[in-house]
Amino acid sequence: MKRANPDDSASETVVLEPRTSVTSFEGLPWALQKAVAGAINGFLYGDKSEKPSPYYKSPIARKNREKLARLASQVYGYINSTISEHSNIDDYYFRIWPRIEVDRKSGEIVEDPRFEVDLFRYIGRVAAKAIETKTRVNVIFVQADGDRMVSPSFARMLRRAVSGLKEVEPRIYADTRSAPSSLKERMMDARPHLFIGDSRVFALGSELAKTGPRLFLESEGKSEEIRKDEDLARFVVEHSGVKPEIFSNDTVVRPADEEIAKIGKRFSDEATDEPNDVIAALRVDRELDRLLEQVKRLTNGVDAIPSTTVARITSELKDKRNKWMELKSAHEAIVEEMKHLQRDFKGKRVNYDTYSVQRFMNIENRKSIERELVELQTYIKGDLRRKVMSVVDEPKGKGDRS
Amino acid sequence: MTPDDLSLDELEGTLSKINLDIKRLDGTRAVVPLREVRDNLTGMLVAARELDKLDQLHRRGDIVTDIYLSQRKKLTTDYYEQRNRMFEASLPALIESAPTTDKSKLRTMGQAIKESKEFLIPLMNLVSAVISLFGK
Numbered sequence: 145m146k147r148a149n150p151d152d153s154a155s156e157t158v159v160l161e162p163r164t165s166v167t168s169f170e171g172l173p174w175a176l177q178k179a180v181a182g183a184i185n186g187f188l189y190g191d192k193s194e195k196p197s198p199y200y201k202s203p204i205a206r207k208n209r210e211k212l213a214r215l216a217s218q219v220y221g222y223i224n225s226t227i228s229e230h231s232n233i234d235d236y237y238f239r240i241w242p243r244i245e246v247d248r249k250s251g252e253i254v255e256d257p258r259f260e261v262d263l264f265r266y267i268g269r270v271a272a273k274a275i276e277t278k279t280r281v282n283v284i285f286v287q288a289d290g291d292r293m294v295s296p297s298f299a300r301m302l303r304r305a306v307s308g309l310k311e312v313e314p315r316i317y318a319d320t321r322s323a324p325s326s327l328k329e330r331m332m333d334a335r336p337h338l339f340i341g342d343s344r345v346f347a348l349g350s351e352l353a354k355t356g357p358r359l360f361l362e363s364e365g366k367s368e369e370i371r372k373d374e375d376l377a378r379f380v381v382e383h384s385g386v387k388p389e390i391f392s393n394d395t396v397v398r399p400a401d402e403e404i405a406k407i408g409k410r411f412s413d414e415a416t417d418e419p420n421d422v423i424a425a426l427r428v429d430r431e432l433d434r435l436l437e438q439v440k441r442l443t444n445g446v447d448a449i450p451s452t453t454v455a456r457i458t459s460e461l462k463d464k465r466n467k468w469m470e471l472k473s474a475h476e477a478i479v480e481e482m483k484h485l486q487r488d489f490k491g492k493r494v495n496y497d498t499y500s501v502q503r504f505m506n507i508e509n510r511k512s513i514e515r516e517l518v519e520l521q522t523y524i525k526g527d528l529r530r531k532v533m534s535v536v537d538e539p540k541g542k543g544d545r546s
Numbered sequence: 547m548t549p550d551d552l553s554l555d556e557l558e559g560t561l562s563k564i565n566l567d568i569k570r571l572d573g574t575r576a577v578v579p580l581r582e583v584r585d586n587l588t589g590m591l592v593a594a595r596e597l598d599k600l601d602q603l604h605r606r607g608d609i610v611t612d613i614y615l616s617q618r619k620k621l622t623t624d625y626y627e628q629r630n631r632m633f634e635a636s637l638p639a640l641i642e643s644a645p646t647t648d649k650s651k652l653r654t655m656g657q658a659i660k661e662s663k664e665f666l667i668p669l670m671n672l673v674s675a676v677i678s679l680f681g682k
Contacts, residue, residue, distance in 0.1 A: 473626035480622050
């Protein structure tokens with residue numbers, strides 16, 4: 145997590161690379177704040193920090209929060225460009241690996257943080273307990289003859305304690321008479337006994353206290369008190385070699401390499417769709433030609449000297465036509481670029497990251513050009529046409545002929 | 547016609563022919579628009595050649611992808627700018643310069659050039675039609 149700078153002793157900063165938990169799209173800013181603040185606090189105060197640590201409410205922490213909010217914004221930008229806009233964001237989970245350079249003394253983030261993102265496919269949520277065992281374990285309890293207090297109580301506790309450990313099946317004998325002779329031979333005295341596996345045997349001791357009976361499991365001079373079910377479960381686990389791994393309520397995800405390939409395919413499928421022919425739909429070419437033709441009629445032929453009003457209108461029409469041509473060329477070029485990019489991606493000349501970022505930029509670029517085209521069309525068909533018509537409809541002889 | 551569809555050899559041939567036509571039309575008002583057409587075609591040729599070269603450089607790994615993509619975008623835009631300028635300004639000016647009162651046939655030819663994927667042959671037909679109107 146921590147990486148010192150190369151010329152370390154002289155360096156006033158340190159590079160920290162904490163990782164966030166795997167989290168949803170909405171949870172990213174919080175996960176980032178939590179991971180980075182934890183890392184900085186750990187670096188500054190270690191485990192000996194006071195509780196609550198002074199870092200979390202310090203002005204430095206507030207400044208760092210601002211920087212991390214910007215980082216979260218960058219992460220969102222990256223994710224938006226990586227995942228298709230048609231995907232359901234709830235299908236994905238993320239882990240961020242920020243790389244931050246902080247001041248050794250104050251803990252302030254001194255440079256813009258960088259980051260990497262692991263992408264996971266969301267599978268679902270589970271609430272379960274799981275256990276991993278070396279071998280199946282026998283846990284046998286033999287109650288003491290005639291004991292109606294301690295033994296039944298311990299037997300119930302044992303059943304409850306091992307109920308979560310599915311590889312452990314408890315067997316309980318009501319008295320020594322019903323127990324197999326092999327077990328009887330291993331018993332140390334007349335007390336109840338607990339057998340864990342083939343080699344471990346414990347005598348159950350008890351003493352009466354003010355709060356009720358206290359239970360002890362004793363073996364080879366060592367004694368351990370068992371107060372509750374969890375104590376007994378832990379005792380069984382420790383002495384049986386069972387390695388429990390208990391998940392309370394967790395989110396299940398899997399790395400999204402396959403998903404990325406699928407998204408990539410979807411991207412390329414989407415890219416095969418021809419974009420709408422915006423240029424043709426706007427019908428500006430014809431309108432400009434018509435307006436220019438009408439203005440030209442006023443000049444009484446190509447070589448005639450136009451009035452200043454007509455010259456101004458003609459000049460504006462030509463300007464707008466040039467602007468239109470420029471935007472049209474840019475639009476055609478970007479559409480062509482998108483097709484080319486897709487071919488390059490399919491031909492593996494461009495990797496997925498570059499492809500997705502470039503495609504996103506191309507889409508944004510195309511949208512912005514289309515916005516400009518529409519604005520220009522609105523102007524040409526509205527204000528400019530009105531201007532032209534006001535000149536065209538003007539009675540002859542009133543124009544300021546030069 | 548996209549830069550990929552364009553045959554560079556055909557375009558070079560067309561340019562040679564237009565250069566000869568410019569000499570034939572020397573002294574007429576069609577020379578200026580025809581020179582503009584030639585300049586536009588030259589611009590397209592240069593952009594298409596550069597694109598070809600850029601593609602080869604990238605295939606060989608001589609340039610990084612980011613530069614390749616940004617350069618390609620610029621050259622593609624240049625190509626379309628020249629083509630549209632020719633369609634929207636130079637060719638209409640050439641048609642207007644023709645010494646005839648009925649230009650409807652020439653305008654139809656001009657429209658065909660814009661709509662045709664293989665525009666070089668219709669372009670040469672238009673230029674020939676304009677030259678014949680000058681009696682040359």
